[in-house]
Amino acid sequence: MTDATLMTDAALGREAKRAAPRRPAFKIGASLGWLVPVLLLVAWQVSASTGALSSSILPNPLDVIKAAWRLTLSGELLSNVEVSAMRAFAGLIVGGGIGLAFAFANGLSRWSDGLTDTTLQMVRNVPHLALIPLVIVWFGIDEGAKLFLVALGVFFPIYLNTLHGIRAVDPQLVEMGRSYGMHSRTLFWRIILPGALPSIFVGLRFALGITWLTLIVAETIAAQSGIGYMAMQAREFMQLDVVVLAILIYAVLGKLADSSVRVLERLFLSWNPAYVQTGAR
Amino acid sequence: MSPVSTGLAVTARGLSKSFGDRAVLSNLDLHVPAGQFLAIVGRSGCGKSTLLRMLTGLDTPTSGSFWFGEARHAPLPKSDVRVMFQEPRLLPWARVAANVEVGLTGGDGLNAQARALDALSEVGLADRATQWPATLSGGQKQRVALARALVSRPKLLALDEPLGALDALTRIEMQGLIERVYLEQGFTAILVTHDVREALALADRVVMIENGAIALDVEVDLPRPRRRGAMETAALEERILSRLLQPAAAVAA
Ligand SMILES: Nc1ncnc2c1ncn2[C@@H]1O[C@H](COP(=O)(O)OP(=O)(O)OP(=O)(O)O)[C@@H](O)[C@H]1O
Ligand SMILES: [Mg+2]
Numbered sequence: 001m002t003d004a005t006l007m008t009d010a011a012l013g014r015e016a017k018r019a020a021p022r023r024p025a026f027k028i029g030a031s032l033g034w035l036v037p038v039l040l041l042v043a044w045q046v047s048a049s050t051g052a053l054s055s056s057i058l059p060n061p062l063d064v065i066k067a068a069w070r071l072t073l074s075g076e077l078l079s080n081v082e083v084s085a086m087r088a089f090a091g092l093i094v095g096g097g098i099g100l101a102f103a104f105a106n107g108l109s110r111w112s113d114g115l116t117d118t119t120l121q122m123v124r125n126v127p128h129l130a131l132i133p134l135v136i137v138w139f140g141i142d143e144g145a146k147l148f149l150v151a152l153g154v155f156f157p158i159y160l161n162t163l164h165g166i167r168a169v170d171p172q173l174v175e176m177g178r179s180y181g182m183h184s185r186t187l188f189w190r191i192i193l194p195g196a197l198p199s200i201f202v203g204l205r206f207a208l209g210i211t212w213l214t215l216i217v218a219e220t221i222a223a224q225s226g227i228g229y230m231a232m233q234a235r236e237f238m239q240l241d242v243v244v245l246a247i248l249i250y251a252v253l254g255k256l257a258d259s260s261v262r263v264l265e266r267l268f269l270s271w272n273p274a275y276v277q278t279g280a281r
Numbered sequence: 282m283s284p285v286s287t288g289l290a291v292t293a294r295g296l297s298k299s300f301g302d303r304a305v306l307s308n309l310d311l312h313v314p315a316g317q318f319l320a321i322v323g324r325s326g327c328g329k330s331t332l333l334r335m336l337t338g339l340d341t342p343t344s345g346s347f348w349f350g351e352a353r354h355a356p357l358p359k360s361d362v363r364v365m366f367q368e369p370r371l372l373p374w375a376r377v378a379a380n381v382e383v384g385l386t387g388g389d390g391l392n393a394q395a396r397a398l399d400a401l402s403e404v405g406l407a408d409r410a411t412q413w414p415a416t417l418s419g420g421q422k423q424r425v426a427l428a429r430a431l432v433s434r435p436k437l438l439a440l441d442e443p444l445g446a447l448d449a450l451t452r453i454e455m456q457g458l459i460e461r462v463y464l465e466q467g468f469t470a471i472l473v474t475h476d477v478r479e480a481l482a483l484a485d486r487v488v489m490i491e492n493g494a495i496a497l498d499v500e501v502d503l504p505r506p507r508r509r510g511a512m513e514t515a516a517l518e519e520r521i522l523s524r525l526l527q528p529a530a531a532v533a534a
Contacts, residue, residue, distance in 0.1 A: 172368060172370050179339055179363075180429075182386065190383075271373050273415050
């Protein structure tokens with residue numbers, strides 16, 4: 001959660017440059033990219049069914065699918081996915097909202113920046129997962145514990161990237177807006193916010209990664225529902241197929257969240273040539 | 282030759298500006314009559330942009346005063362004064378038409394769209410109204426910036442080397458465009474330029490800034506449209522250029 005959470009302009013620019021020539025080669029690349037995972041899956045299944053891979057180390061893919069089917073029928077799977085997704089969403093909204101609020105305050109007001117930025121930069125160095133013992137003491141294993149941890153983890157990437165985005169808004173555009181008589185409110189909505197938006201999205205991407213990571217840890221340690229809880233329960237009964245299923249579901253949820261951000265980016269940043277035709281990845 | 286004037290006169294008296302202890306302009310006097318096309322030339326760093334920025338309210342003078350129209354000490358009529366910068370400064374996230382509408386502060390919805398389209402046709406870009414600025418060439422972007430500056434029918438248009446970044450051919454086209462809208466709309470124009478030839482192609486009067494004040498003030502009484510390379514222009518160009526180069530020779534010696 002240190003400097004890796006702040007993507008620099010240079011990195012953004014590199015991403016933009018990569019995006020352009022990728023287009024023509026995309027069709028081949030997409031199907032080619034699936035080759036290795038499919039081969040791995042086949043190898044996994046084969047080695048499991050020939051007995052080369054013991055089911056007490058890793059269950060075979062078919063068993064995982066069966067477990068998914070069983071838990072879907074019992075309704076357990078869906079309710080746990082729902083609980084985890086809600087936690088992720090709530091934490092993202094609360095932590096992201098507070099992060100945005102502080103970033104806008106500090107990006108727009110020197111007074112607010114002087115008052116809070118130093119403190120926030122200090123708190124930033126505390127790994128939020130290190131707070132788990134303390135959080136359990138405060139909240140028990142309530143929903144509050146998960147909400148607090150996710151919100152705290154999400155706060156910093158959103159705060160840092162939004163602040164960076166606001167500070168990087170072209171001062172020439174701001175001067176133009178002023179000379180055309182824009183008042184602060186118009187200036188914010190028409191120039192500062194759209195200018196900071198690409199950075200805000202970068203922050204959101206980082207935040208999503210942290211959200212799932214936090215949830216995995218928090219749900220396996222302090223929860224009575226959710227995917228992580230489901231995995232821990234299964235471990236006690238040595239149901240490795242359910243454990244693997246839980247891991248895969250985390251991956252799918254993370255991927256879904258990332259894809260929805262891409263959709264939002266293409267929607268809101270369609271003016272930016274770097275985001276228009278990056279393909280559906 | 283002067284157009285039907287809806288321009289705004291500008292007068293500066295004893296205008297001074299320093300950055301720290303560096304005096305850029307000192308005690309500068311200038312009167313630009315309504316509807317005049319004034320060109321400001323001078324060596325790089327002599328304070329041309331600084332003067333323009335003060336006249337358009339982007340910066341405040343250290344001392345001295347300036348006013349618009351005939352009434353002394355009238356405040357800056359913000360919506361009557363427009364600036365065109367060296368860079369187009371278009372909002373990349375707004376479509377071309379929306380960028381032009383920025384020029385209509387407080388403009389009402391429907392009317393604003395129609396006026397923006399009018400201004401765009403004026404600069405020959407009506408067909409690009411719904412596109413993103415990123416899809417335009419440098420010259421086209423600068424034409425959109427001109428449309429944005431003109432859409433509110435300003436009485437004073439300040440241009441700070443608006444063509445500096447364009448190629449020679451596009452420059453000549455843009456000069457023609459600026460002259461045409463100037464003759465149609467009759468605003469007062471103040472053009473800062475490095476290019477004496479450009480100044481002589483467009484302006485009624487050329488002033489040169491040196492050591493923080495007006496060092497040369499030449500009326501350009503030539504009929505429009507001016508032919509490139511005409512004899513009278515060449516003579517004037519020679520005169521201004523040699524004056525511009527004079528101090529450099531003195532320094533070099
Ligand atoms: N904001 C500022 N702070 C400090 N010094 C400044 C500032 N703006 C301009 N100057 C100085 O004032 C002087 C005049 O600058 P100005 O931009 O007006 O020159 P100019 O005549 O427009 O030059 P050019 O033709 O290169 O654009 C320069 O020496 C510049 O360094
Ligand atoms: Mg300048």
